[in-house]
Amino acid sequence: MPLLNSVYRQREAGKPLVTLDDYRAAGGYQALPKVLAEMDPDDLQYEFMRSGLRGRGGAGFPMGKKASFLPKDSQRPKYVVCNADESEPGTFKDREIMEFNPFQLLEGITLAGYAIGAVRGYIYIRGEYEHQARVLDRAVAEARAAGLLGTGLFKSTFDFDITVYRGAGAYICGEETALLESLEGKRGQPRLKPPFPAVAGLYHSPTLINNVETLAALPPIVEKGADWYAGLGTEKSPGTKIFCVSGHVMRPGNYEIVLGETTLRELIFVHAGGLRPGRRVKAVWVGGSSVPPLGEQHLDTPLDYEALAAAGTMLGSGGCIVMDDSGSVVRTTLRLVTFYRHESCGKCSPCREGTSWMEKLLQRIVDGQAGPDDLEMLKALFGRISGRTLCPLAEGAVGPVRTALELFPDDWADALENGVPVPEPMLPVSS
Amino acid sequence: MADYARVDLDAENQVTFELNGRQVSAPAGTMLVDACYAHGVEVPIFCYEPRIGPPVGACRMCLVEVEGMRGLQTACSTPVRPDMVVRTDSPAAKDGQEGVLEILLMNHPLDCPVCDKGGECPLQDRSFKFGGGKSRFFEGKRHFPKPLELSSRIALDQERCISCFRCVRFSQEVAQDGQLTMQERGVQSQITTFSGDAYEDRFTGNIIDVCPVGALTSIPYRFVARPWDITNTPSVCGLCPVGCNTELTLRDGDVKRVTGRPDPNYEVEEGWLCDVGRWGFDGDGGITRLTRAIVRDANGERHTDLTDAVAAATVALRGASKPVGVLLGATATVEEAAIALELAGGALAGARVARLGIPAAPLAALRATPRAQLDEIERADLVAVVGGDPGLAQPITELRMRKAVLRNGARLVTIGSRPGTLADVATHVHAAPGALTAAVAELAAQIGATGRPVVLWDEAELAAEPAAAEALAEAVSANGATRQIELGADVNGAGLRALGIPATGLLEALEAGELGALLTVRADPRSAPGRVAWEAALEGDVPVVALATHADRTTDAATVVIPVQSLLEQEGTLVSMTGRAQRVRRGAEGPAGAAPGWEVLIALGHHLGAPPAYRTASAALAAAGGRYAGIEGLTYDAMGVGGVELPRPAADHLAADAGPARAAGSDGLALVATRDVYGGREASRAPALAAFHAPAAATVSPATAAALDVTDADTVTLTSPYGAASLPVRIVDGLSDDAVFVTLGTADAAAEALMPPDRGPVRVGVSVEARR
Amino acid sequence: MTADQIREYLEPRRHEFADPRSLVLPALKFAQTGRGYLTREDMEAVAEATGYSASYVESVATFYDRVYTEPVGTRVVSVCVSMSCQLRGADQVWEALCDKEGVDHHHGGTSADGRITVQEAQCLGYCDRAACIQVDAEETQGPHTPDSARALVDELRAAPDPDEYWR
Ligand SMILES: Cc1cc2nc3c(=O)[nH]c(=O)nc-3n(C[C@H](O)[C@H](O)[C@H](O)COP(=O)(O)O)c2cc1C
């Protein structure tokens, strides 16, 4: 199935849309004046709800519904926060939006802001994306100069501005409450929920938090109507979704597909150019490193929320990491757990201690110094961590390991016996 | 248990739910852990500490099953809801608790036998009670350099830390000193200060009490005792008039440690202690402690035993042809004062009894207005401090006020000549010394406009400005909701006043040559405000019998010195500044040559031929309780562990207890004398508090320093109508100009020389003495 | 960096935040542009400029990977070692750079001449250009091989020092 570049308007335009003129020429900033002139905030919220757009940051929660959770009678200012922390291994879609189509994101944030009556939007961008942050800084300045941010937008009574806030290297700040802590100038440690950000978020004010891709999807929804969007894809998974394909494929990159229309096989073999000759798919982490892997037998799964759930994994952030049969599931799993150990914030004990111990056990397995008892201990550890932590980070560490053990028992048995030699990496592919 | 919040099962808004198959109830909003505890079900916790702040849900120790909720819930952060079905002992809940303990022990060293916390360690206890036995995970544990000196008083063993955040939350949110933080992240997270600097502040010791493992331990207590050879006794701190409830750890007849009560007194200290209260006990030993009685006569000075000393004292007192004066110090207990009064009525008939302190009359009306205990501060929407610097003089009140602001959003206003230790959270309304009356009038308007105001007022400063005291009394009573709290100057001042003992009269009688001898009980008039006058009055041949714990100016010159036990060593009752009668208990045995003060007084009664009809402290108190309206019915039983609040004094109580009318005049600079427990005599005796030891100083504002043409390298001579003192200059921002700030109670008693016995108001002349 | 310089940087941003605490992280990042890492004095200056305690400032600083409280080299070269890059030779690139710069293979480190710090990075969001390398925070490039990575540090070593360090 072909790609449909709706969020990636720059691809449709065939060039980066980093100036306001270019973005306007490509159809941008039509939604905002239309909304300000014709719709009241509740109508707009309803439009979002009807579109069926689901959050693209990982959890897939319906965007319009989340917006509706913000209390209408609160005396406190409201905020929109754009989650641009994009640090999930295998995920690099938001980067492309911000780098090449920043105004669509700004327009989307402004639309969301209008829908909830917010006074300001914040883009929390990971510190490593300094280049993209500068693109956003310039875009914000240009939009402000053009009256697209600031007071009385399009002569309405709606005042709204956007602040770009840089993180400083911490994956956990992608978790929404940790993000808010970080944005409040604290250590990025998740908060207890409830209260949820919709009720008490940034500075204890009602706050709407959405992913970059979610917010950038709003202008097209307004331009073409919620019906158009809802008509794409499946009933429960409407619209387009960007998949970031990386790993052992010939054409790694971002691909915006219509949900439900494309299978995993098509994504890998048609869009991403397939594998090296003679190689077969060994494992695929479809939704980023936090989701359970799939095997070759799952390649015909359609890419949408329900089908992927039925296959035992999650759509997640769409960071599709492909590993061919030259790779080692065991070694890759260790790498993944090292990531979570490194990124655990340290606030809650099961995650802080548990990820560290999982890493130690896996390291011994990779080094060929473990016995079958160690596998049992590893499994016991899952139960000690899963469902008992403050935030879902540790779940992301446990799920993939648990599934890797289930799907590839032979690889683990072999590793216990012989350890895991360092595999030959796939040579870099020039683009 | 301090770990769990108090739950009022009789409150109105009860919610009924099922707990382990039983129907129980708790007020709406109660956290499940607390509700469970109130019904006898212990859900283990580590990070939860309701005194520190709202739950953080970090340790995950408190997992329980709640029907209808997915997975296990943290009971510390789940409020009770009607009809919820909770299981704390189901297989799933137990597995959750076991699991977290196993996880916590992964990196925790198993060095309990050498750990100071061993035997009284929540982690150890909960592992036995809720753990699954043996850990199955054998990997190398995390290592940190060990142990570090976090400060001169606290050791930190990073390896034992379970990252419960209690200590850093105490530092950030309770003491708000900003010093202790968590650094790094993940398994590398560690407790530390900025660049590893020492954690020196005024309330630091509390982190030892809240640490649920052996990560934070007291350096003075390191390896001193083991849990199985100690006993613990509840007592009350006798170092300032707040009367914090403490627990004494005893071993071999000695106090080895003072900690906050595991079962705090929420109306007083809420389980917290200032560092002087915690480590000051150290000074009860030390070189100035009196261990043997002294008798001085024509043949010189001899050390002797108690019996001989009491006999010598009897001779001295009986030999007087004129009435005897009995002077009670601020730490004299209610029992001692009551016996002294009884002697004055019999054995020493005609004796004049007085206390070292501030005359009561100017404050009588204010004291008669509705009063509060300290917990009322956190329910107030406006907290006003009139005069003083409570953070230094009545330290624990500071934490309550910080809590009111940070956790409950109260507005805090400090009124007076210096912003003080609350400057970062309070709005400071400047009032120059002597100008409180106008500021009080402004405050009165604000009080009228708020719902639940609490006013804390400084005894010394308001006594020096009777008009302000009167205005404040009116302001407090004008609005039925306002409550006042006295920031007292003297440890047992309220107890002595309750017995009707005045601060005036005795010195005057002595000066007039009307007294034939002086008996002092824990009183050192030669170091007290007005000491120059006292010294002059004692110049003649009036014999002095001094009952004291430590050598001081008075014992150095007394005819008979009888060592008495300290407030850590004997029974007694103290009445706090908020009118709470509380018991101090016998903890340490004290020096063999010392006896309880009350016992010495009873013995004197015997020798003088009019013995009181009791022989124990408790009987002495009970007898007094039958005699004095201020402490009517007071007994040890009535006080129990938490003390009882005495009735407020009537507005005409001690109406005659007034010093001469004093006009401050306008020459020189106003003298502001504050008590600072950290810089006081008791603190300076304790080696553990060395970090606080600082020389006394004459502190002035930068503008005043400029006007006087002095720098902080200079020493100045201060001269008042009452005496003179020489002090180094210190310059501090934010103080009233044209004023000199000095500290009372320092070892050299310099400030006291500048003051009249009733303490003020005073103005001083300043001359530069030496330039360094 | 002095407190005044930091204040001057924060001033135009102050109105964007309802709570001034939000300025702590921007202040840290800005203070770091001066030297490329923070000294004790830098953190004290941030504390002074923002009004929070130095200990608090340090606790925030040490939470984040890209705030350095220990000296680092003139350029910081981050080698992504997460899954996608691992599959495309990140480990080999890492080894090559550690060897070349003579630093510890487990923890990375700074070359003897103080010019280059080699450090592992978690996913940098350039998995489509694996194996990728980031120079400070400003530029991420790939795909890299051991050879191209070695050439990169040679270039960096020869290049003039940056005016500001954004890491
Ligand atoms: C450990 C962790 C990391 C996360 N990282 C990101 C992230 O980098 N970007 C993101 O948009 N959402 C991330 N999320 C999800 C957010 O918490 C949140 O659900 C999301 O921003 C909501 O936006 P959406 O509804 O538009 O997806 C993360 C969640 C967890 C638990």
Ligand code: SF4
């Ligand atoms: S030192 Fe003690 S109180 Fe502080 S976090 Fe560690 S375990 Fe908790």
Ligand code: FES
């Ligand atoms: S006591 Fe509940 S999470 Fe720590």
